[in-house]
Amino acid sequence: MTSPANVSLSYRDAGVDMDAGDALVEAIKPFAKRTAREGVLAGIGGFGAMFEVSKKFKEPVLVSGTDGVGTKLKLAFHLNRHDTVGIDLVAMSVNDILVQGAEPLFFLDYFACGKLDVPTATDVIKGIAQGCEQAGCALIGGETAEMPSMYPDGEYDLAGFAVGAVEKSKIIDGSKIKPGDVVLGLASSGAHSNGYSLVRKIIAMAKPDMDADFHGRSLADTLMEPTRIYVKPLLALMASMDIKGMVHITGGGLVENVPRVLQSHLTVVLQKDSWVMPPLFSWLQMHGNVADAEMHRVFNCGIGMVVIVAKGDADAAMAQLTAAGETVSRIGVVRERQDGEHQTQVE
Incomplete structure (x- = not known):
């Protein structure tokens, strides 16, 4: 009888398929190649990815998220839908660094799983490449980790990071915002990637037919709609006028994110009837019996990005963003903050 000590084990016996990992790298190379841009010196396949910052920056400041x-x-x-979460992954980082003026x-x-399924992982990373194309940035590298027993079968986790650059003199930090400035809201594509623990709780309670018609598409399609990437239209707007502040509306909603660009003596007054709240949020609020204040703290409620400009620039900014394909609303104004007031008022 052969004793365990004499059995020759392989990495595959331990649950790690190195051939599958190699196959994934080969499968994603064409998608990564489509995201190549000036500055990429060495991308997927090496130990480290290399990128040269363009000479167009005189004093480049790197911004990461x-x-x-x-x-x-x-x-x-x-x-079993894996083709759009990669767009969400890219969006959450690139929109964050964009608001400070960074390109x-x-x-x-970073893709981690218990057992690597090459078709599923390829779908995910194709989505990541698509998000990078939308943002104009290069998918320059990454890591796939197959870790048996760390994740349930069929599940995986995703993380990622973006690096951008902004001219030091053009950093957007909110310091120029003053009373009278106008607050513009750019429409979201849906719930983006925030509040889904509550979304899933509501789905579990309501038990809806996910494939039934929901305002012209299925509820599943509506819930999985990827996060909108605002990079290209807002970079163009920055080039044409002075943007005083931008806010990516993520966890915390409008009420907790907008104050992040305001000095302590300022407040923003938002008119909640100045934009149309998409049907998804009304459905979530109704089926979860969610209070208005909680909706404003958890979800973007239809506004995915906030742009603050001088009153005299508001009409031109709205016209340019609309021409670029964005849905824009004038949603509020900046004013002096009174004692005891929150920095975001929703009226």
């Missing part, structure tokens, strides 16, 4: 997709992934697993340069992802 990192994030994941959150529990929206649990919905992706349930629906996203490159992105790296």
Whole structure:
């Protein structure tokens, strides 16, 4: 009888398929190649990715951001839809660095699973490449980790980070915002990647037919709609006028994110009837019996990005963004803050 000590084990016996990993790298190379841009010196395949900052920057400041997709992934697993969560992953980082005036340069992802399924992982990374194309940044590298017993079968986790650059003199930090400035809201594409723990709780309670018609598409399609990437239209707007502040509306909604660009003596007054709240949010509020204040703290409620400009620039900014394909509303104004007031008022 052969004793265990004499058995020759392989990495595959331990649950790691190195051939599958190699196959994934080969499968994603064409998609990564489509994201190549000036500055990429060495990308996927090396130990480290290299990027040269363009000479167009006189005093470049690097801006970085990192994030994941959150529990929206649990919905992706349930629906077996993996082709758009990669866009969400890119969006959460590139939109974050954009608001400080940075042009996203490159992105790296981290894909972790218990057992690597090459078709599923390829779908995910194709989505990441698509997000990078939308943002104009290069998918320059990443990491795939197959870790048996760390994740349930069929599940994975995603993380990523973006690096961008901004001219030091053109950093947008909110310091120029003053009373009378106008607050513009750019429409979201849906719930983006925030609040999905509550979304999933509401779905569990309501038990809806995910494939039934929901305002012209299925509820599943509506819930999985990827996060909108605002990079290209807002970089163009920065080039044509002075933007005083930008806010990516993520976890915390409008009420907790807008104050992040305001000095302590200022407040923003938002008119909640100045934009149309998409049907998805009304459905979530009704089926979850969610209070207005909680909706404003958890979800973007239809506004994915906020742009603050001088009153005299507001009409031109709205016209340019609309021409670029954005849906824009004048949603509020900046004013002096009174004692005891919150920095975001929703009226």
